[in-house]
Amino acid sequence: MPKRENISMSVIRRLPRYYRFLLQLQKSGVVRISSTELSARLGLTASQIRQDLNCFGGFGQQGYGYMVEQLAEAIGNILGVSNRYRTVLFGAGNLGSAIAAHMNFKDLGFDLIGIFDNAPSKVGSIIRGIAVQDTKNFPAFYAQQKPEMAVLCTPRTAAERIVDHLYQLGIRNYWNFTHYNIAMKYPDTLVENVHLNDSLLTLCYQISNQEGNEH
Amino acid sequence: MPKRENISMSVIRRLPRYYRFLLQLQKSGVVRISSTELSARLGLTASQIRQDLNCFGGFGQQGYGYMVEQLAEAIGNILGVSNRYRTVLFGAGNLGSAIAAHMNFKDLGFDLIGIFDNAPSKVGSIIRGIAVQDTKNFPAFYAQQKPEMAVLCTPRTAAERIVDHLYQLGIRNYWNFTHYNIAMKYPDTLVENVHLNDSLLTLCYQISNQEGNEH
DNA sequence: TAGATTGTTAATCGATTAACAATC
DNA sequence: TAGATTGTTAATCGATTAACAATC
Numbered sequence: 406m407p408k409r410e411n412i413s414m415s416v417i418r419r420l421p422r423y424y425r426f427l428l429q430l431q432k433s434g435v436v437r438i439s440s441t442e443l444s445a446r447l448g449l450t451a452s453q454i455r456q457d458l459n460c461f462g463g464f465g466q467q468g469y470g471y472m473v474e475q476l477a478e479a480i481g482n483i484l485g486v487s488n489r490y491r492t493v494l495f496g497a498g499n500l501g502s503a504i505a506a507h508m509n510f511k512d513l514g515f516d517l518i519g520i521f522d523n524a525p526s527k528v529g530s531i532i533r534g535i536a537v538q539d540t541k542n543f544p545a546f547y548a549q550q551k552p553e554m555a556v557l558c559t560p561r562t563a564a565e566r567i568v569d570h571l572y573q574l575g576i577r578n579y580w581n582f583t584h585y586n587i588a589m590k591y592p593d594t595l596v597e598n599v600h601l602n603d604s605l606l607t608l609c610y611q612i613s614n615q616e617g618n619e620h
Numbered sequence: 621m622p623k624r625e626n627i628s629m630s631v632i633r634r635l636p637r638y639y640r641f642l643l644q645l646q647k648s649g650v651v652r653i654s655s656t657e658l659s660a661r662l663g664l665t666a667s668q669i670r671q672d673l674n675c676f677g678g679f680g681q682q683g684y685g686y687m688v689e690q691l692a693e694a695i696g697n698i699l700g701v702s703n704r705y706r707t708v709l710f711g712a713g714n715l716g717s718a719i720a721a722h723m724n725f726k727d728l729g730f731d732l733i734g735i736f737d738n739a740p741s742k743v744g745s746i747i748r749g750i751a752v753q754d755t756k757n758f759p760a761f762y763a764q765q766k767p768e769m770a771v772l773c774t775p776r777t778a779a780e781r782i783v784d785h786l787y788q789l790g791i792r793n794y795w796n797f798t799h800y801n802i803a804m805k806y807p808d809t810l811v812e813n814v815h816l817n818d819s820l821l822t823l824c825y826q827i828s829n830q831e832g833n834e835h
Numbered sequence: 836t837a838g839a840t841t842g843t844t845a846a847t848c849g850a851t852t853a854a855c856a857a858t859c
Numbered sequence: 860t861a862g863a864t865t866g867t868t869a870a871t872c873g874a875t876t877a878a879c880a881a882t883c
Contacts, residue, residue, distance in 0.1 A: 415850065417825055421818035425799060439864060448804050451864095452852050459866060467865040468859040484821050485828030503718030504816075513817060514824035554827065578827050580820060584640060589663050595830060597823035599816065601719075602728060603636035605795060606699050608812035609729035610632055612769065612793050613700030615810060630874065654840060666840095667876050674842060682841040683883040 416457050420484055422447065423454070427477035439470035488514040490578070493546075494556040495567050497522040497530070497537045500582060501558030505532045515554060519546055523563070540567070547574050554578040561585050631672050635699055637662065638672070642692035654685035703729040705793070708761075709771040710782050712737040712745070712752045715797060716773030720747045730769060734761055738778075755782070762789050769793040776800050 426447060430438060440458075444451040458464055458471075464479050465471045481487070492515045494505050501520070510517045520532055523540040530537050538546065546552075555576050557564050564583040571579075572591050579587055579596045588596045641662060645653060655673075659666040673679055673691075676698050680686045696702070707730045709720050716735070725732045735747055738755040745752050753761065761767075770791050772779050779798040786794075787806050794802055794811045803811045 412829075413850070418818070418822055420825065421815070421821040424821070425817070441864080448801070450852060452854090453850090455865065456851080456867085463866060465865050466859060467857070468863045470864065483825065485824045486821070488824060488828055490824070490827060499718040499721040503714040506714040508816060508820065510820075513820045514828070515820070554823070578823065580823055586663070595823070595826050597819055597826070599814070599819050600636070601723060601814065602640070603633070604812055604814050605723065605725075605728045605730070606636040606639070606701070607633055608769070608793065608795055608810070609701065609703060609705070610635065610699045611810050611812070612705060613703055613729070614627075628874075656840080665876060667878090668874090670841065671843085671875080678842065680841050681883060682881070683839045685840065 412460050416460055419449075419453075419457055420480055423457070424477065424480045424484060424486075427473055427480065430473045431477055435473050437470050438473055438476075440465070443471075484514070486512065486514045490515045490554045491550060491552040492517050492554045492556060493519040493521060493543075493552045494558060495521050495540070496557065496559035496563070497524075497527045497532065498558065501556075502532050504556060504558055504582070505535070517556075518550055518552060519543075521546075543570070544574070552576065554580065556580045556582070557585075558582045627675050631675055634664075634668075634672055635695055638669070639692060639695045639699060639701075642688055642695065645688045646692055650688050652685050653688055655680070658686075699729070701727065701729045705730045705769045706765060706767040707732050707769045707771060708734040708736060708758075708767045709773060710736050710755070711772065711774035711778070712739075712742045712747065713773065716771075717747050719771060719773055719797070720750070732771075733765055733767060734758075736761075758785070759789070767791065769795065771795045771797070772800075773797045 423443075426443075440451040440454045443449075443454050447454075455465075458476075461479070461483050464476050492510060494501055494517060497505070497520055501522070505517060505520055508517075517533070517535065520535050520537045521540045521543055522528060522537050525539075527537050528539045553576065555567075555571050555578070557567065557579060559567060561583050564581075564585040568579070568585065568587055568591070572594070577591075577594045579594060581587055581596050581598045582601070584600065584602070587594055638658075641658075655666040655669045658664075658669050662669075670680075673686075676694070679691050679694050707725060709716055709732060712720070712735055716737070720732060720735055723732075732748070732750065735750050735752045736755045736758055737743060737752050740754075742752050743754045768791065770782075770786050770793070772782065772794060774782060776798050779796075779800040783794070783800065783802055783806070787809070792809045794809060796802055796811050796813045797816070799815065799817070802809055
């Protein structure tokens with residue numbers, strides 16, 4: 406791998422979009438694309454796209470552009486999609502079940518290998534071929550499977566307890582749907598938060614404050 | 621309302637967090653808080669918090685700090701939580717059902733008043749007290765209820781058709797879980813995207829590229 | 836009054852955009 | 860070679876942080 410170091414989050418958050426779009430182009434048979442065309446289709450500037458890509462190396466060819474397939478593969482590698490991070494999910498309620506059933510973990514670098522909940526009513530139900538286990542079983546499961554990432558879809562208070570436990574076992578990577586601030590308590594963790602409430606509130610703000618709606 | 625104009629998205633995206641945290645403080649009986657204390661608890665700088673709040677007005681008192689209850693209420697008003705934007709949701713699959721059942725729309729400025737899907741197997745099922753209707757019924761529903769926001773939880777291709785339809789009817793506000801780029805096609809819409817795949821890929825990148833993991 | 840903490844201006848830092856030389 | 864488009868440096872823009880005067 407070439408350069409790579411101190412890549413800003415702004416850049417990293419654009420990579421999945423590039424990746425997604427390039428795969429789409431590839432599927433529709435496009436072989437080559439220029440930064441200008443990419444920028445037009447994505448609503449960004451060509452400059453930004455070239456700048457972003459060049460954080461990781463020169464994938465293009467002067468006077469020609471980028472090979473779609475090759476660039477898609479390169480970005481996939483940068484993102485690490487062919488990793489198989491063993492993943493467990495906590496909280497088999499509405500949201501947790503949906504995430505387990507809906508997400509294509511495999512294509513995104515993760516293997517979902519276990520689902521845990523402490524409600525007896527949930528334990529035993531099958532989601533995407535995985536039986537929900539009692540959270541009590543997790544220590545034994547951990548010892549055997551050594552998962553390295555945890556998805557948190559529990560209520561907030563449960564999340565605090567669970568993270569204490571997972572952290573102590575050695576899990577440092579979290580996809581966090583709760584409002585519990587993991588990184589604040591454990592600074593050496595790696596947390597990606599999904600705050601659905603905050604997202605919806607942002608929309609609420611925008612609707613309330615858009616032009617012609619200042620009541 | 622005082623100032624307010626050209627508030628940057630960076631600021632707006634922090635407001636829900638302030639709001640959430642202040643409600644929590646309020647519940648635990650805290651009456652007053654300084655920007656310094658807030659900053660420590662949230663992991664931000666005091667300067668940033670004061671700067672953010674002063675986009676909307678002076679809510680504090682020199683030498684004293686901010687009244688928790690009053691500030692929470694002010695931010696709630698800025699966000700518009702007491703709005704009752706009539707909302708419909710499209711796509712009663714795993715994700716859509718979970719969003720419908722899990723989100724507290726009421727507390728966040730929205731009223732979920734209808735759920736639509738075009739799979740006969742879904743139509744008629746009840747989610748959070750709302751019967752899923754056939755998408756075919758939407759025009760009649762729209763004429764009666766005039767919803768003003770739509771949540772999109774369908775596959776991407778369905779989303780394109782649905783948005784064309786909703787846009788033509790006059791709906792301009794979207795909470796979009798699909799990868800269809802609404803704002804690109806309809807620039808006068810207001811769209812809040814939730815891209816779960818992108819979020820997970822970002823985590824994948826971070827795990828793959830964290831210190832001591834450069835394989 | 837003295838101490839504390841805001842509101843606000845100025846300085847810094849980082850991210851985006853523009854420009855252009857290198858080169859395919 | 861001429862035309863096109865990248866890679867990269869420099870200029871601009873915006874967001875964050877620091878500093879401090881105003882004031883409760």
